[in-house]
Amino acid sequence: MEAVKFSNKIASTLETELRDQGPALARREESGWRDAERAAALLGGDDVDYLLIAARGSSDNAARYGQYLLGLETGLTVALAAPWLYGHGHQPPALARAAVLAISQSGRSPDVVGVLAAARSQGRPTIALTNAPEAPLAEHADVVVDLAVGPERSVAATKTYTASLHALAQIASALAPDRISAESRRALPAQLETAVAEGLAGRERFDVLARARPLTVVGRGLDYATAHETALKVRELGGVPAEGFSLPDLLHGPVAALDRDAMLWMTSSGPDAEAEVIDAFAELRSRAGVTVAVSGDPRLLERADLAVAVPRDIEEWAGPVIAVVAGQVAGLRLAEIGEGDVDRPFGLAKVTLTN
């Protein structure tokens, strides 16, 4: 790993890619719809009873969103694959009645490619979500959904993450048009662009998180994915230990490690958080040094040391696309005030080639 240090006086590639997220979604809202319809037709086939998704890293967080979104809006059961079972000389599990979808921005993660290849060899329908439709992953796919957001040069995935969520939402919308409206899909790019601009303008507010040991990020439902992706951005970019949890899983044990060195980040993108989320936040804030709320619900925002408002007038499916921006900006800011290279965090490569 080279020890290049970039000046933070000029915008990093990462910041440029953050700002490109809104325009990129506007482009792919048009260009991606036909792919989404083809993927939806495949998922709606008579021989498909569930969907298996294979992914790693940020793409795996997008897969979590897909699990909740497709279950909630279309009634499809979604399983997340254990890629290890499909490599290492193992006989892969049987995939009868499954469709298989792989998410990989590079299209080159061998273990993710392996899951799609196994599905194809078992004669199952396959879908690839990728930003590299010419890469090996696409060779094993019946339908290729091109993320089409242009090259992502920073090591940390940002625009490919929001594009993956958008692609999954388009597929869900094609399956259940009464649940995810075309109007809300068309409104999202401008809302995302605003959220990025406002987030970047206020980035200094996240400086306090550099001292978190650790940062505990909580979300549930569709925002379970947001919690994991927020923790990943803060950890990989900021070098700050950070972990994502669902609320019940946190309360089942890990809550015991919350103390004054710990900071708590609640992400709940909808306009009305569930009562138990509000109760838990009120209870947990006395145990954490600093609290963050990213929400459309003023009852959460007013209880937080650091409040990031999500617009209250967006549909449920779109909330996580907006709410993750705060995590991305926090990661960027922590990288800017830390040592090293914003675009190439310590020890990371863009494509992880482990099996």
Next chain:
Amino acid sequence: MEAVKFSNKIASTLETELRDQGPALARREESGWRDAERAAALLGGDDVDYLLIAARGSSDNAARYGQYLLGLETGLTVALAAPWLYGHGHQPPALARAAVLAISQSGRSPDVVGVLAAARSQGRPTIALTNAPEAPLAEHADVVVDLAVGPERSVAATKTYTASLHALAQIASALAPDRISAESRRALPAQLETAVAEGLAGRERFDVLARARPLTVVGRGLDYATAHETALKVRELGGVPAEGFSLPDLLHGPVAALDRDAMLWMTSSGPDAEAEVIDAFAELRSRAGVTVAVSGDPRLLERADLAVAVPRDIEEWAGPVIAVVAGQVAGLRLAEIGEGDVDRPFGLAKVTLTN
């Protein structure tokens, strides 16, 4: 939460329950076999193409083991449920072609009960793994597998965790008797008892982990579950921030947060770790303050600051049952040298009643 402080001069309930794990498995190796055969018959049914497992906390870590074990040894695809989708007034996802298994020591977690109830109402085959066969969970199950390890009074789950692994292994053994031998099943209780006795005798070695900020626990394959359960015990009992990862997921980003305040725990219970696990451990140890290896492979053990040997002569399925003992003992020890009550960590209740 009461602020009772127990004397650590007498053995805690937790220590007693740790020591009971071997004898408990010996008892349930006999008593549980018929239940396991009935569950296996249900999973082998003509109308079942995959298994959905619902669980929370330590039971969810047992579910991860079940996902890898059943996939590896029987070829069954296993999905882990998102319980949120089955409550909160949602229309649950469709479960055609699924069998559904719920793991809950108390049999009373409402969200886990909700998944089994939804499966039953859709006419799907259902299995409950529980230490409380009289509790509500069992009412929704076609087959009840009684963990039968006696009351678990300490808040932290230990003997119900190893019993859940054992119950899943019995089911896998009933489905694939050539892969999980009766001989290895009969040998495990004594091996587990030895591991617990040796672990407790050397518990002071884990004192150094109290300073970890955070502890990063890595495992893959069957030990992915061990990594998560180790992190959970250290976090809930020791109050030390700790997180479990698969190796590829760690290398995909969170590795950036490893530094001299961080400690690294590698759990790889088999006699021969994969080459990339050994390479990664050798690489990562230069970035972590203290390293722990729990393994049967001397190439890992000799590279660790703190080495916990797993017997080399056990079958692959049994490794995680032995390897988790180090995590349990580390959690117990960190609780003993910390403040508060070993048997009732700060802020935890035995049964989490969130939906």
